[in-house]
Amino acid sequence: MHAAGAPGAALAIALENLFPPLPSEFFLPLAGFTAAQGKMSLLDAILWTTFGSVAGALVLHWIGAMLGRDRVRRIASRMPLVRVSDVDKTEAWFLRNGYRAVFFGRMIPVFRSLISIPAGIERMRMAPFLAYTAAGSLLWNTALILAGYLLGDNWHLVEQYVGIGSKVVLGLVVVAIIVFVVSRLSKSKGRTTPRSKVSDPRS
Template sequence: MDAGAENLNAIAAWAVSLMETLGGVGAGVAIALENLFPPLPSEIILPLAGFTAAKGTLGLAEVLIWTTVGSVVGALALYGIGAWLGRRRMYAIAQRMPLIKIEDVERTEAWFERHGSKAVFFGRMIPIFRSLISIPAGIERMPLIRFTLLTAAGSAIWNTIFVLAGFYLGANWHIVEDYAGIFQKVVIAAVVVAFVVWLVIRVRQLRRNRITVD
């Protein structure tokens, strides 16, 4: 058995134990922790919760409600971190980071002001971003009620897809993780490519500026 399979089995065993001990609340706790610690993959926890519901251990509606509650709780915690960080600290950090310009932060803020609601809603259905999007929402102090409702709506869609997949696949629930893993790798690859393109452009800009000064 390779390391990936061992990790999957360990996470699955932990999630099952939590749900057996706490019921639907356990599924919610697992998803709340997944928001705070992305290495805990919802792509495993949610289908497994659906499989548990299929066995009759938990009710399907119970699982859907508690996992959505867990998503909102975890997102609110990250929103709080963003609010604590605030714009002043964010700008102070940006000023100390190499290759980062204040104009970059200002453009990002302007983008979030225009598209923040869509980013929070659709971000809940994109691996990695589904957790991280809460932090800029907190930094920009998106109205808490709007943030909570958008988070609940986006999370409910994401959770329902994976929970129902596990519910109907039964003992083959782990197949979901394979396909979700492909999606996650595509997202990571896109982020890496975007970062490399940005880095190349920024380095070229710095070189041109130095030549102009000289």
């Protein structure tokens, strides 16, 4: 960011979208701190990082579009414990909530990157996708950049506190996966276990 300024911050955020382990809660407050040092303007930091967010989201949208609905259904049909009906239910939910999911998903750690893939799979119209992605990203980026700008040398505190939220989200995802697997295994076991024969008391 010192070397490339605001475009460097945009590149960092674009890569964060493509590789979620790179945390935006680190890059964005750092961009704010860099702006506070006068290395870039605050407005440039916000606009360029939002541009980077949209650019990264576009790549993931393209990946989802390349996968396509039929290919995802074929992959699901070959996966253990997953049914094609699970994909259909997810698709139906996304069709009902797609625009809201994209907007609010941009402000949820982990999901802020992944939400662009189902949008691509469902071939969400590009103009609304860009608008909702940009709006959600602008709010998220502005909040974290301003926090880093105002905290100054203590900008790293933002990463610590927002990082807790990321861990909570990841924990909830893990719990949901475990519940899903246990539930599906229980149902499969119930279908495959033969019923014991009950003797007729009259015989």
